[in-house]
Amino acid sequence: MLAQIMKYEWRNLQADRMPFAVAAILGLAIAYGAANGSNWVRFQQSNIDAALKEQSTRMSSIRAEMAKLNAGEKKVSAFADPRLPQSFGRNMGLHYVVMPPAPLGSLAVGQSDLQPYYFKVSTNSKETFVNNDEIENPVHLLAGRFDLAFAVLYLFPLVILAFSYNIVSAEKEAGTLALALSQPVGLGRLITAKVVLRAMFVFAVSILISVAGVAAGGAALSAEGALPRLLLWVGVTVLYGAFWFVLAIGMNALGRSSATNAMVLAGVWLLLVVIIPAVLNVAVKAMYPVPSRIELIQAIRVAGEESTREGSKLLARYMEDHPEMAPAGSSGSAPDFGTLLVALNDATERKVRPVLARFDHQLQQQQQFVERFRYVSPAIVAQSAIQDLAGSGTHRYQHFLAQVDAYHRRWRDYFVPRILRKQQLTGSDLDLLPQFTYQQEDNAAVMWRCTQALGSLCVPLILLGVPAMLALRRYRVAG
Amino acid sequence: MLIRIARKEIVEMVRDGRFRFAGGMVFLLLSCALLLGWQHYREVSAQQQAAQLATRHQWLNQGKKNPHSAAHYGIYAFKPKIPLSLLDRGTDPYTGVAVWLEAHKQNQFQYRPAQDATAVQRFGELSGAMVLQVLVPLLIVLLAFSSLAGEREAGTLRQLMSLGVRPSVLLRGKALGVAARWGC
Amino acid sequence: MLEANQLSKSYNGTTALHPLNLKVEPGEVFCLLGANGAGKTTTINLFLNFIAPSSGMAAVGGMDVVKHPLESKRLLAYIPEQVMLYRNLTGLENLDYFTSLAGGKHTQNELRGFLEEAGLARADADKRVGAYSKGMRQKVGIAIAIAKKARALLLDEPTSGLDPKASNEFSQLLKKLSGDGAAILMATHDLFRAKETGSRCGIMKHGHLVATYATADLGHAELERIYLEHMHD
Secondary structure: OHHHHHHHHHHHHHHHOHHHHHHHHHHHHHHHHHHHHHHHHHHHHHHHHHHHHHHHHHHHHHHHHHHHHHOOOOOOOHHHOOOOHHHHHHHHOOEEEEOOOOOOHHHOOOOOOOOOOEEEEOOOOHHHOOOOOOOOOHHHHHHOOOOHHHHHHHHHHHHHHHHHOOOOHHHHHHOHHHHHHOOOOOHHHHHHHHHHHHHHHHHHHHHHHHHHHHHHOOOOOOOOOHHHHHHHHHHHHHHHHHHHHHHHHHHHHOOOOHHHHHHHHHHHHHHHHHHHHHHHHHHHHHHOOOOOHHHHHHHHHHHHHHHHHHOHHHHHHHHHHOHHHOOOOOOOOOOOHHHHHHHHHHHHHHHHHHHHHHHHHHHHHHHHHHHHHHHHOHHHHHHHHHHHHHOOOHHHHHHHHHHHHHHHHHHHHHHHHHHHOOOOOOHHHHHOOOOOOOOOOOHHHHHHHHHHHHHHHHHHHHHHHHHHHHHHHOOOOOO | OHHHHHHHHHHHHHHOHHHHHHHHHHHHHHHHHHHHHHHHHHHHHHHHHHHHHHHHHHHHOOOOOOHHHHHHHOEEEEOOOOHHHHOOOOOHHHOOOEEEEEOOEEOOOEOOHHHHOOHHHHHOOOOHHHHHHHHHHHHHHHHHOOOOHHHHHHOHHHHHHHOOOOHHHHHHHHHHHHHHHHHO | OEEEEEEEEEEOOEEEEEEEEEEEOOOOEEEEEEOOOOOHHHHHHHHOOOOOOOEEEEEEOOEEOOOOHHHHHHHEEEEOOOOOOOOOOEHHHHHHHHHHHOOOOOOHHHHHHHHHHOOOOHHHHHOEHHHOOHHHHHHHHHHHHHHOOOOEEEEEOOOOOOOHHHHHHHHHHHHHHHHOOOEEEEEOOOHHHHHHHOOEEEEEEOOEEEEEEEHHHOOHHHHHHHHHHHHOO
8 A cells, every 4th residue: 555655646746846856956966066075085185196296206306415415516504404304304304194085085075174184294393284274265164065965964954844844734735635534544654655755765866866976976985994884874864864854744743734834844954954053063162162372372482482592401401301312422512403493392392282282172072062962953963974974074083183193203203313413314214214104094983983873863763753653643634 | 004004914923922932032042142252252352462462572572683583583463353253253263363474484374263163163153143144034934924825825815805905005014014023 | 334422522612512323324314404513524524533522432334433543444435525636646546546545456447437437527537636627526536435335425515516417416426325335424505405315314503413304204395494493593
């Protein structure tokens, strides 16, 4: 019987044409979003390739320069001498650390247009190189990109609501509901058939076009973990869509007119997708305010000033702290510029560290708060899960930053002793430079987080679905 | 006649509890948004002014130096806030707050506030402008969507027409009613 | 076949239907007469389980409609004042859809046969219902009843608004269905039709069934007189 109801429901939809126009718009939006996401991934990749290419040409010209200098064919100032570890490690020989886009990066641009995905690591403090923002029109950042995630989070629910806001009320208004229910069929079964048909149609359109678009855009579906992630993405999309269907059923179960249903559902959409996230955003900033960056700039500057004034005292203190670094038999000779700079940086960093720790702490608190309260809107749950699967969210970025920290330490550990020992670099030293390779995030952890998100998308489904079913049982066609 | 129609619309709306509720919600959100916007504006502009003074002070008191190192020492420019930003922060979260001006080097603006926020930031920010641009139109539609169609469905439109009310007057009266409701 | 046992309905203190006892046997046509708001439609909605009774029970084929909502509807057919069909589907498709809801499986030819039996012109079966007149839609309603072999029919003012010819055709169909053993409960304002097709008629007033008569014992004029007498307070 379900199949029979669906068959005629399909014919009714076909005769209406409107649903197909709406579905076509959704399909186009999704295809456009997938294309946009794929372009963004390609753009990131080309930037990364360009950076790495620049690095390798720079390194070969440094080797050539070193050979010339060693042969005495050329003379340069200390600042331009790549053989000096302080010039090489602070300025000339910098290496890039890059976070390549994840295999499914085209699913969501996420935070990746805001957070830099490559840095040039030097022996200077981290603060000097982490502000490597891409030049980008802030209006684009404000509006967000029209990517697949936008189509899924914002447009997909609207299309679902357009398909189902009057699923029962229209039949009640047209009078066909009374005739249908005078047959031995329950309202529940009637609605099930109607919803399942619409859901199959909307889900098929969105998922097929998304997957085709992402695959055509060159996503590495054969990469490790890509397919399970894609499946999880399908799961998140389906459950998120199911939430909106259940919401529409619940609204219909209240027995109001189609016009009222449309208005109320539009209002709920606005509330869940726009207002509540905006309120959460304001709330989290009010609860855990991040210290002012303006004040940070001043703090760093003041710390730098103080350290400079302390001058040679600093160096003495540094050597006390790091006796192993003291160059043999150098006591008495005036410290050179490189050595002073090491001590200066060290002192400044030590002073600024508590301020920076406060930033990290507050951001961590914010993140925890959002993770605890994301359940107030399925849109937030879906957003974070989709970004996680696409590798453009907070988790993967934190993972990258931790690797950057580790590499920064290795870079310094390589150069600082050489600076203090005034040891010139040779061509063979260049082969031993610390190399950065991005370590993929633990796939199982991502899967686990997203499975949890799936579970938490089920909660509102049940919270809404059960009362909706009870209300449907009390639904009266007449009286 | 116009006034009379408008007055009837207002009475109907005032008696409808849903509109009172919706209006109250908008008022509450708008007040919260403005309050937070004002607080943010006050804080940030105080910081900006203090920092601008401090950086000037540092510049003047950097001591005797050769001009080249002084030019490299440079000065920071902090982006000022304008008072109307309490209503709408605009692109501020996505433009840097400061730029270091130094000799023969062009630095970029640093620290976009959105980078110091969670991903929820990308859903948008609750501001007075958002309430006015997004919520209020929805409420106007909510108030007015059934003003004619509803009368037609209830059958009262036929009666009104049979009394010789001109449709344009009826429409204007209803619009005036909704507008007046928003005015107060 | 149709039985009301102390059946009553009240809405927030106002009683729409006072305890009603009524039995309609197979082959019988029971006409409910009465002013608007007398409780006729309420009675029919109670039999359909569209509204829940405040007390008492409505039974179809011996089954309480509240306890057996689906089983009782297997025996029922319902024809409202306006038979509302899906306007974008043809008469035949509508019939197919509604009979399949009833769990029936029929070939296209059988379905066409039912429509013809209900008096719908052959060519009209494949037209979209949007273009149907009220009488034609009423016929599709009858065809649904025929197709599901309804043992009991609930009709809510089915002939109001039909022209005399269509109304007459409708009455003929009802007679045929009751001749085949269906129990028919019809709410109507049409005293003439009640006398013509009904085997009994009951007069309702303010939610009470105040009197029942066998129509065979009454002439047209007499029925009208009795009706008007009851309507006087």
